[in-house]
Amino acid sequence: MVKDVETAAGRDYHDPPPAPLIDAEELTQWSFYRALIAEFIATLLFLYVTVLTVIGYKVQTDPLKNTVDPGCGGVGILGIAWAFGGMIFILVYCTAGISGGHINPAVTFGLFLGRKVSLVRAVMYMVAQCLGAICGCGLVKWFQKSYYNTY
Template sequence: MAENKEEDVKLGANKYRETQPIGTSAQTDKDYNEPPAAPLFEPGELSSWSFYRAGIAEFMATFLFLYITILTVMGLKRSDSLCSSVGIQGVAWAFGGMIFALVYCTAGISGGHINPAVTFGLFLARKLSLTRAVFYMVMQCLGAICGAGVVKGFMQGPYQRLGGGANVVNPGYTKGDGLGAEIIGTFVLVYTVFSATDAKRNARDSHVPILAPLPIGFAVFLVHLATIPITGTGINPARSLGAAIIFNQDQAWDDHWIFWVGPFIGAALAAVYHQIIIRAIPFKSKA
């Protein structure tokens, strides 16, 4: 039984390439080989332990992401809390720092997506199958709901009074403003993911895949600095859904479509831009 399980793990790691989207180890040689496109549907994944292990990793990562970040947002809004001193910059660091840490922790297991928009963009680029993409998105949303639920359990009264960390278009901005901010913000994030994990760069520069979590987390930090005043910054449909479901007030649902449509459009644009522009650059080895 142990031998079969070990073989199953090897099969998932090698055949289904769960570590390819955001891997943490570079190619050992300087020759570039174009990775094959992931199949649209791979039935063998459903019988592989590595497939479910990756889903569990996405669930736990998104759970921890929502727990830390929503608690930070709640602390900022409470005038009697020590966390109120962190300001918008502190909230942005909480989001960016957690993404950095969680991508680093889960990259070798699931690819470290932690965001349905990232998963969608990588799916459009044929980095993973439809089966895995849907499974990841479901687990990410479940993790986000559980993470926000734990925060509410800690702060039952203040949670509802302070808005539950739900994303809304803030006063003074239109729905169009909010949609545009989400599209551009997600484009920045997903474009960074593609650039930091590009197979050509991994083959040429050995340090690139090792440092991949850093620019990704930094991109999240910078986008939050820019768009917290507009929408509270979604750029992650799971994060927006988890907070909206647990908060469960009308204002959380009025603009909720923006936090799905915007990130998915931004991710699609980033995938197209990377495939047409960046991937067209010829590979030149330093060797």
């Protein structure tokens, strides 16, 4: 009877072993670089779409430069929320199988602290994510220079 109670209280899953702190072997694998590219592209797309959505909202709510027909509404605050949530949903879904779908350096850092990713992977992911964010905002500035500088 005691044996039955002990097995019932046990977990029906096993945690994977913690990731090694420094795993230099990752640098030789193509899947590692593919994951870096996925994180870069996902962060670039996230910042590009969301910053353009906010700029579009600000353009339509600016009383001085509003040339849009008053009967035509803009995205509004709810549209901005849908843009952010929708982009995160789509990008995490698309990159989860490749890189884990972190898209955010804070998420990567948290997973590193939980020993789910190695130090090498965490640092390289954060670099790729920051570069993706810079490039995404740079593309917005390049394509919409006047609106970017105004808003």
